[in-house]
Amino acid sequence: MAPFDDLLAEYFEVSPADLAAKSASDPYGSVRVDVDIIQRDVRRPGFLVSGLVYDVSFGTVEVVVPPTAVPTA
Numbered sequence: 456m457a458p459f460d461d462l463l464a465e466y467f468e469v470s471p472a473d474l475a476a477k478s479a480s481d482p483y484g485s486v487r488v489d490v491d492i493i494q495r496d497v498r499r500p501g502f503l504v505s506g507l508v509y510d511v512s513f514g515t516v517e518v519v520v521p522p523t524a525v526p527t528a
Contacts, residue, residue: 482508486519493525500527 463479464471478484486506493504506520 483519490520490523494523497525498527499525 460471460474463477464474467474467477467479469477476488478488486508490504490506497504502525503522504520504525505518505522508517508519509515510517
């Protein structure tokens with residue numbers, strides 16, 4: 456994956472073998488993983504979650520996950 460897998464694994468508090476599930480080298484995949492975690496763990500009526508990727512080279516924002524209601528149950 457990345458040249459610093461051990462450091463990334465330590466940062467995310469996972470084993471190097473589990474690092475691929477974080478999609479750390481893919482901004483779009485990483486956003487999807489984060490949105491899935493929020494959808495799973497946050498239970499608040501009226502809350503929305505979305506996922507965006509900001510391109511620092513061009514200053515553009517791309518919607519990866521459109522605004523979606525967070526489950527309440």
